[in-house]
Amino acid sequence: MLASRGDTPQNGFPVVRILCFTVVLVLLAHTPRAFGQGPSTGSVQATSPPERHAHSDAVASLRDLLTEAEQHNPQIQAALQGWQSSKQIPSQVSTLPDPQFTAQQVSVGSPRPFAGYTNSDFAYFGLGISQDIPYPGKLQLRGEIAKRDADVVQQQLETVRRSVLANVKSAYFRLAYLSKTLGILESDGQLLDQIEKAADARYRSGMGNQHDLLQAQLERTKLLREITMHHLEVAKSQAQIKQLLSRPQTLPDIETANLAETPLTYTFEELLSDAKAQNPELSGAQKMIERQRLQVDLAHKDFYPDFNIQYMWQRTDPAQFRAYYMLSFSVRVPIYRTRKQRPELAQAEADLSRSRSESESQTQQVAFELRTEYDTAEKTAELLKIYSDGLLPQARAEFEAGVAAYQNNRQDFQPLLTSFLDVLHLDEEYWQSIAERETALARLEQLTGLSLREEGTNK
Numbered sequence: 444m445l446a447s448r449g450d451t452p453q454n455g456f457p458v459v460r461i462l463c464f465t466v467v468l469v470l471l472a473h474t475p476r477a478f479g480q481g482p483s484t485g486s487v488q489a490t491s492p493p494e495r496h497a498h499s500d501a502v503a504s505l506r507d508l509l510t511e512a513e514q515h516n517p518q519i520q521a522a523l524q525g526w527q528s529s530k531q532i533p534s535q536v537s538t539l540p541d542p543q544f545t546a547q548q549v550s551v552g553s554p555r556p557f558a559g560y561t562n563s564d565f566a567y568f569g570l571g572i573s574q575d576i577p578y579p580g581k582l583q584l585r586g587e588i589a590k591r592d593a594d595v596v597q598q599q600l601e602t603v604r605r606s607v608l609a610n611v612k613s614a615y616f617r618l619a620y621l622s623k624t625l626g627i628l629e630s631d632g633q634l635l636d637q638i639e640k641a642a643d644a645r646y647r648s649g650m651g652n653q654h655d656l657l658q659a660q661l662e663r664t665k666l667l668r669e670i671t672m673h674h675l676e677v678a679k680s681q682a683q684i685k686q687l688l689s690r691p692q693t694l695p696d697i698e699t700a701n702l703a704e705t706p707l708t709y710t711f712e713e714l715l716s717d718a719k720a721q722n723p724e725l726s727g728a729q730k731m732i733e734r735q736r737l738q739v740d741l742a743h744k745d746f747y748p749d750f751n752i753q754y755m756w757q758r759t760d761p762a763q764f765r766a767y768y769m770l771s772f773s774v775r776v777p778i779y780r781t782r783k784q785r786p787e788l789a790q791a792e793a794d795l796s797r798s799r800s801e802s803e804s805q806t807q808q809v810a811f812e813l814r815t816e817y818d819t820a821e822k823t824a825e826l827l828k829i830y831s832d833g834l835l836p837q838a839r840a841e842f843e844a845g846v847a848a849y850q851n852n853r854q855d856f857q858p859l860l861t862s863f864l865d866v867l868h869l870d871e872e873y874w875q876s877i878a879e880r881e882t883a884l885a886r887l888e889q890l891t892g893l894s895l896r897e898e899g900t901n902k
Contacts, residue, residue, distance in 0.1 A: 612881070623874045742784070754771075
């Protein structure tokens with residue numbers, strides 16, 4: 444027995460060590476931060492989904508900005524809510540008026556309630572219901588008119604949406620142009636440094652004059668002024684595009700992609716056909732004509748009478764008299780036709796004629812704007828070819844030759860300065876022409892509903 448008791452702790456000692464080791468491992472597994480292991484609070488925050496306006500150093504995609512504007516621009520949201528509201532009207536105006544319930548009590552011999560109820564068959568208590576019934580077809584016409592009104596509001600929503608997106612594109616291309624020209628101004632400032640150093644070297648050597656040096660310094664100051672003005676325009680464009688995206692103005696600025704020329708593969712006739720089929724202003728004008736045509740039909744219906752039907756139950760003393768049951772049918776006759784119905788019809792016909800004229804005017808306006816933007820896109824494409832194939836390389840070659848000639852005292856300073864300004868201005872005009880072309884394409888997209896570019900810019 445004693446031997447058996449003494450063997451127990453010897454055999455159990457390894458078990459105790461194993462249990463202790465297991466407990467230590469469990470504690471270590473549940474206290475990772477004490478040993479620098481496991482996810483920390485910062486890592487959890489890092490994996491949380493970013494906010495809508497989280498800053499990123501990546502180039503802002505025009506497609507993403509358009510999606511953001513479509514989802515968050517308050518003008519689009521207000522127009523959408525207006526359309527949702529207008530869709531609730533047709534069922535309201537095409538439904539019968541609410542019935543009218545009546546409780547009636549007649550006393551005989553005294554104003555006291557129920558006086559004479561037991562001794563006169565003229566004293567009674569009654570319940571009734573009445574219903575106004577417009578002439579057949581009036582409610583249906585009112586519902587159809589309200590549907591056309593909702594269709595017009597829907598087209599107005601599309602007009603607002605396209606206008607906002609076109610403004611986003613225009614601001615984006617403007618911002619891309621300004622960013623590009625800022626780089627051009629800064630790089631051309633280095634060229635101007637070469638001119639200024641050459642003028643200073645000639646002045647110090649006695650081959651030049653102080654006027655050349657001062658003029659070079661003046662042009663450098665003008666260049667600094669132009670850079671500052673560009674920064675101001677960039678700030679304005681940034682504020683505009685943030686406003687269109689409904690972003691706070693305190694958020695970081697948007698970095699645009701590089702401008703690139705987008706080819707236009709449609710003819711003017713094709714664009715005009717698409718505009719007539721898909722332009723929301725033209726569609727809205729057609730819906731308005733349909734609405735006014737229905738309004739004329741309703742004005743004709745108003746020459747016909749409306750009706751009212753009423754049913755009443757009257758109870759006298761049941762011990763002595765029987766109950767009364769009364770059914771009434773009344774007609775509201777439009778007898779003041781010369782002062783009411785006929786002016787209403789004349790007004791509806793005048794509104795129909797006006798809507799047709801407005802539709803024709805809108806069609807002409809869309810065709811005019813389409814022609815203007817199409818010609819702008821086509822002519823700027825020709826200008827870009829002239830710039831890239833002729834003016835820009837020629838101006839650059841002239842400037843480089845002028846620098847070499849001036850440094851070797853074979854050319855005056857003024858022609859060199861003129862060639863530098865040519866390089867500067869032609870570079871700016873080239874990128875401005877690209878921005879104008881892309882803006883014209885954006886306007887064509889607004890008028891036609893087509894997508895003329897995949898992205899509109901190259902990253």
